[in-house]
Amino acid sequence: DIPLTQSPSSLSASVGDRVTITCRASQSVSNYLNWYQHKPGKAPTLLIYAASSLQTGVPPRFSGSGSGTDFTLTISSLQPEDFATYYCQQTYSSSWTFGQGTNVDIK
Amino acid sequence: QITLKESGPALVKPAQTLTLTCNFSGFSLSTTGVGVGWIRQPPGKALEWLAVIYWDEGKRYSPFLKSRLTITKDTPKDQVVLTMTNMDPVDTATYYCVHVKSLYYDLMTAYYNVCVDFWGQGTLVTVSS
Numbered sequence: 001d002i003p004l005t006q007s008p009s010s011l012s013a014s015v016g017d018r019v020t021i022t023c024r025a026s027q028s029v030s031n032y033l034n035w036y037q038h039k040p041g042k043a044p045t046l047l048i049y050a051a052s053s054l055q056t057g058v059p060p061r062f063s064g065s066g067s068g069t070d071f072t073l074t075i076s077s078l079q080p081e082d083f084a085t086y087y088c089q090q091t092y093s094s095s096w097t098f099g100q101g102t103n104v105d106i107k
Numbered sequence: 108q109i110t111l112k113e114s115g116p117a118l119v120k121p122a123q124t125l126t127l128t129c130n131f132s133g134f135s136l137s138t139t140g141v142g143v144g145w146i147r148q149p150p151g152k153a154l155e156w157l158a159v160i161y162w163d164e165g166k167r168y169s170p171f172l173k174s175r176l177t178i179t180k181d182t183p184k185d186q187v188v189l190t191m192t193n194m195d196p197v198d199t200a201t202y203y204c205v206h207v208k209s210l211y212y213d214l215m216t217a218y219y220n221v222c223v224d225f226w227g228q229g230t231l232v233t234v235s236s
Contacts, residue, residue, distance in 0.1 A: 001170060001171075030213075030216070031220070032220050032221075034223070036154075036223075038154070043203060043226035043228055044154065044203075044223075044226055045226070046223060046224050049210060049222035049224075050210055050220055050222070055224065087154055089154075089156075091220065091221050092216075092218070094167045095156075095167070095169060095170050096156040096159075096167075097156065098153055098155065098156065099153070100153045101153045101154070
């Protein structure tokens, strides 16, 4: 099992802000790291796969970076529809794990 | 267009066995690189991966729940079934069926790098007497 630690656990931001969420793995997961957005009452959606590849249809204000143990999800200019919880996930080990989530709400 | 839909009981009693069915369309589980998995989210908590089954019959389970889980597929019916034995109130959660996409085969690790690119709507299962 490879635990993932996200920081911060929650943040308050305004529309237009640049937001950065980090995900740290307890051991290297190479680039086997994905990011998801989850809104209440809806199914999660894939934002970034393989650490830095943007999923089709996801706005380019979302970006991912990192490799090994340290990863970042950045929203360059926060929009009203971006208020949600964000999760990282590793699929490097045969036992997948998720981070504990980062809740982004309105300041 | 890929869609997945979960079905099963909304309420189960402690110690009972939960059986969830995922009916999907828009892909085949006989296609190389494809998998179907299950992920759950207890109320107010984080996502938790449970199990995945691949086109080649390969199966993976959460090590914490492995003794209680069984995942099977019926390829002609486009269906995947998850059973979880000995249900407990802590298993109360929304259970999601998901499509797993293989991104590429990594020659260095001999693994497929994968992601979850489609999710079902989820089904809430409550465990209570």
